[in-house]
Amino acid sequence: QVQLVESGGGVVQPGRSLRLSCRATGFTLTNHGMHWVRQAPGKGLEWVAGLWSNGRTRSFADSVKGRVTISRDGFENALYLQMDGLRAEDTAVYYCARDLRYWVYDVWGQGTTVTVTS
Amino acid sequence: QSALTQPASVSGSPGQSITISCTGTSSDVGAYKFVSWYQQHPGKAPKLMIFDVNERPSGISYRFSGSKSGNTASLTISGLQAEDEADYYCSSYTTSNTLLFGGGTTLTVL
Numbered sequence: 713q714v715q716l717v718e719s720g721g722g723v724v725q726p727g728r729s730l731r732l733s734c735r736a737t738g739f740t741l742t743n744h745g746m747h748w749v750r751q752a753p754g755k756g757l758e759w760v761a762g763l764w765s766n767g768r769t770r771s772f773a774d775s776v777k778g779r780v781t782i783s784r785d786g787f788e789n790a791l792y793l794q795m796d797g798l799r800a801e802d803t804a805v806y807y808c809a810r811d812l813r814y815w816v817y818d819v820w821g822q823g824t825t826v827t828v829t830s
Numbered sequence: 831q832s833a834l835t836q837p838a839s840v841s842g843s844p845g846q847s848i849t850i851s852c853t854g855t856s857s858d859v860g861a862y863k864f865v866s867w868y869q870q871h872p873g874k875a876p877k878l879m880i881f882d883v884n885e886r887p888s889g890i891s892y893r894f895s896g897s898k899s900g901n902t903a904s905l906t907i908s909g910l911q912a913e914d915e916a917d918y919y920c921s922s923y924t925t926s927n928t929l930l931f932g933g934g935t936t937l938t939v940l
Contacts, residue, residue: 747929749876756833757868757876757919759929771927807875815923816866818887820875 714738714819716808721824728798728828734791734808734821742767742786745811748793750804751823758804761793762811776802798828834859834920834932841938847908850935852920853901858930860901864923867896867905870934871916879918880905907937915939 720732734746747762761772761782770782781794791808805825809817835853842848852859852867859865865883868876878887880896883903893908903922907914920932 756934757931816881
């Protein structure tokens, strides 16, 4: 069964760091581009970052550029999002999503919640 | 970059058809055929409904269709059913090698 399961969310203070994980089952993660999309409470979807299937090409939204890194571990079949210098506006549910082909997301995780508050 | 523009809400009665628009610019919606639509029920993850403007993934009902004209894409749902009530988001690849989502449209089935 093709599935994505996120973890690592929590409540953190502004300026702190958090690492989100996304474990894939039922498919080989490194064969696909993988992305992170977030949704602030009561708001719409916002693309955050993407990692291409080649494992080298990355792209980031302007809102997180310089504060976020995206990586993967083929052995663990997992995707990661390292977030530093967290801000209140980073508060959201973070979803990982599989890229079917060119920015089309056919598999989504259930999301992990990040709350940034003092 | 600003989000793509969608109406905040639309509504229709069972059996009717509705259309949700998604307006961007020549740098996103107007530039490529890479427009997708997602359905999201409350508390759930988004679900892919349409990709490449008018392609349906396996398992998605023929009642869902997409189109595009210039900088505006549209999602049409025909034969409205109660289970179609949800939020709908469009997305488009951009010339900046990023992805933009629309602000979302809440569909109410009366």
